[in-house]
Amino acid sequence: MLTPAIPANERQRLKALRDLKLLDTAPEERFDRVTRLAKQVFATEIALVSLVDADRQWFKSRQGLDALETPRDISFCGHAINDDRIMVVNDATEDERFCDNPLVCGNPNIRFYAGYPLAAPDGSRIGTLCVIDNKPRDISREQLGLLRELGRMIEEELIEASACTTDVATGISNRNGFLAIADHLLAMCKRCKQPATLMVGHLQNLRSIDQEFGRPDGDAAAAELAHTLMASFRDSDIVARACLDIFCVLMAGADLDGVEPARLRLEEMLSARNRDSGLPYELQLDLHIVAFKEGRHADAESLLNDGESRILEAAEEEIADHAASVA
Secondary structure (H helix, E strand, O other): OOOOOOOOOHHHHHHHHHHOOOOOOOOOHHHHHHHHHHHHHHOOOEEEEEEEOOOEEEEEEEEOOOOOEEEHHHOOHHHHOOOOOOEEEOOHHHOOOOOOOHHHHOOOOOOEEEEEEEEOOOOOEEEEEEEEEOOOOOOOHHHHHHHHHHHHHHHHHHHHHHOOOEOOOOOOEOHHHHHHHHHHHHHHHHHHOOOEEEEEEEEOOHHHHHHHHOHHHHHHHHHHHHHHHHHHOOOOOEEEEEEOOEEEEEEEOOOHHHHHHHHHHHHHHHHHHHHHOOOOOOOOEEEEEEEOOOOOOOOHHHHHHHHHHHHHHHHHHHHHHHHHHHO
């Protein structure tokens, strides 16, 4: 077994890592959704965001692995941060660096590893986004591109860590956070020639809840809807609060028909909530679904704008219908 070399910029690298204030913090959806997506896309047993500290690798996000950390001197990621290219190990039992590594000889029995080195905002490589399997595998040039794209999604979160990308009331991404991640996800869908679909929902009575019951109840209603959305859609989908009363979900790899089961599940959950909650207000959600089209949508913002324009049109029609009914 070869112990990972220490990078020449180790002091600066550790400072950059610690300045992010991520070590030993709780799991966060903004990282977990990427590892869930990586595990799904690559069909591996494990996907991790690993941060390489002075003497350990600590997992900010982990799918398929119970351990919170492992020693740095036996880590694959400790090797990966010494290069700016993706490190691929097709069969660890045939690699002199890892053939007698405890992580290969014992649990989790690593055979395949691919790790994208994550750069902090100052350029220091502070960890990896990696996918791991217990069977030897090859990886194609296209898959390397996908892992790079997913890694850049994590780096976008690192860059935006000091900016406001999370909605305080609900804990999900706000508009800025959504657009940063969604652009990468759409680029990945275009590269793979996979569909993507956006659902936008207008919480129509949020302002009246605020006015009648107060802001705390309004925040609670928004948080309740956010949690319902996350329960209704797939773990890999991006759920966000685009503005005060507009929420959105971006589903990669799903066309209009693919969204339908999640939409029905959401409507059933909201119907049950409104019937059984005992609260003095309902959650009244107006839903619209928009398929991503390259010729029509230049980026995530234009896709979101398309969805928001449909909400506006529906509201204007409702106002016109009401005016006609009382005329």
